Amino acid sequence: MIGSANGRPISITGLGCYVPERILTNDELAEMVDTSDEWIVERTGIRERRIAAPEQAMSDLALPACKQALEQAGLDGADLDLIIMATVTPDMAFPATAAILGDQLGAVDAACYDLSAGCTGFMYALAQAYGMLAGGLAERALVVGGDVLSKILDWTDRSTMVLFGDGAGAVVLQNVEAGGFLGFELGAEGAGGIHLWLPGSGSRVFDDPEKYVKMNGREVFKFATRVLVSSAEKVLKECGKSVEDVDVYVPHQANVRIIDHAARKLGIPEERIVVNVDRYGNTSSGSIPLALADAEADGRLQKGSLVLMTGMGAGLTWGSSLIEWTNGGMIAA
Numbered sequence: 001m002i003g004s005a006n007g008r009p010i011s012i013t014g015l016g017c018y019v020p021e022r023i024l025t026n027d028e029l030a031e032m033v034d035t036s037d038e039w040i041v042e043r044t045g046i047r048e049r050r051i052a053a054p055e056q057a058m059s060d061l062a063l064p065a066c067k068q069a070l071e072q073a074g075l076d077g078a079d080l081d082l083i084i085m086a087t088v089t090p091d092m093a094f095p096a097t098a099a100i101l102g103d104q105l106g107a108v109d110a111a112c113y114d115l116s117a118g119c120t121g122f123m124y125a126l127a128q129a130y131g132m133l134a135g136g137l138a139e140r141a142l143v144v145g146g147d148v149l150s151k152i153l154d155w156t157d158r159s160t161m162v163l164f165g166d167g168a169g170a171v172v173l174q175n176v177e178a179g180g181f182l183g184f185e186l187g188a189e190g191a192g193g194i195h196l197w198l199p200g201s202g203s204r205v206f207d208d209p210e211k212y213v214k215m216n217g218r219e220v221f222k223f224a225t226r227v228l229v230s231s232a233e234k235v236l237k238e239c240g241k242s243v244e245d246v247d248v249y250v251p252h253q254a255n256v257r258i259i260d261h262a263a264r265k266l267g268i269p270e271e272r273i274v275v276n277v278d279r280y281g282n283t284s285s286g287s288i289p290l291a292l293a294d295a296e297a298d299g300r301l302q303k304g305s306l307v308l309m310t311g312m313g314a315g316l317t318w319g320s321s322l323i324e325w326t327n328g329g330m331i332a333a
């Protein structure tokens with residue numbers, strides 16, 4: 001799916017994020033399995049990650065991020081007409097975590113649902129919310145991305161447990177005077193689904209139901225390096241922009257080698273790339289909004305900045321979006 005914005009300007013008007021307090025270092029992991037800080041840093045760029053407390057579920061991580069995003073946008077929960085929560089680790093299969101958040105935020109007029117597209121979930125959710133606003137179905141949407149992958153990892157499997165962390169981010173989407181989203185490109189290759197999956201998590205019955213994440217790292221690596229480049233190129237072309245126009249590049253934070261590979265192929269200079277995988281690991285749907293929050297904190301998101309975001313993950317899925325940052329700029333209600 002590909003398309004460029006041709007209707008009203010819609011942008012991100014509020015941004016928030018949250019990570020749990022507990023920091024888990026590579027050295028601690030090396031006490032649990034046969035790995036080392038050196039191996040993890042060299043192969044992934046990850047130095048530490050945040051891990052949720054046993055009692056913390058998805059909505060507990062998402063709520064502070066949502067509140068921060070709403071505050072920045074100057075809105076209350078009651079102003080929202082849409083909440084989409086992108087996650088593969090909801091509090092439970094149902095009710096939707098978005099509905100739990102809607103209740104906690106007092107969003108009495110909002111449609112609330114969860115969306116499952118692996119680590120690409122936040123990009124899919126952004127595109128959906130954009131479409132709802134562009135079509136006039138909604139005016140103020142909260143898009144939340146996050147995961148608590150620590151709850152579904154096999155802590156004896158060194159090939160997956162070193163990669164992931166917990167965290168959440170949220171953005172508010174509203175109609176703005178000018179600027180905002182320029183276009184989206186989303187896709188999926190279901191045939192590759194078995195390379196990153198949670199087999200025993202649904203209605204398919206297996207002889208030996210596996211309740212932890214299983215991954216073929218090499219296949220996912222090949223897929224990731226390919227689609228990060230192709231999706232970015234497609235969305236830029238669709239929007240009539242080139243790599244030189246990109247001020248801030250926010251790729252999915254899975255592995256610094258994947259990010260470096262994509263940036264090199266695309267020709268994006270290092271100073272324009274946002275990287276936080278060293279501190280958070282791969283937080284799945286939380287990755288891009290957390291990286292956006294980092295870019296905002298270090299002053300890189302200026303009014304008029306062209307921001308390219310690309311996610312990829314389970315599905316296998318990918319998604320890109322191009323946005324001209326507006327620093328608020330919402331149309332007064």
Ligand SMILES: CC(C)(COP(=O)(O)OP(=O)(O)OC[C@H]1O[C@@H](n2cnc3c(N)ncnc32)[C@H](O)[C@@H]1OP(=O)(O)O)[C@@H](O)C(=O)NCCC(=O)NCCS
Pocket residue numbers: 034035036039040043044119158159160162163196215217218220221224254255282312313314
């Ligand atoms: C998982 C990943 C880091 C492995 O790195 P790699 O350089 O491809 O390493 P390989 O898979 O070739 O494995 C090399 C060796 O390291 C071993 N190894 C795997 N994990 C290890 C760990 N944590 N510590 C030490 N050794 C490890 C492997 O068992 C393998 O040993 P072998 O050669 O004896 O079989 C890499 O493939 C990757 O990042 N893939 C993408 C994963 C991803 O991003 N998933 C989420 C997408 S949203």
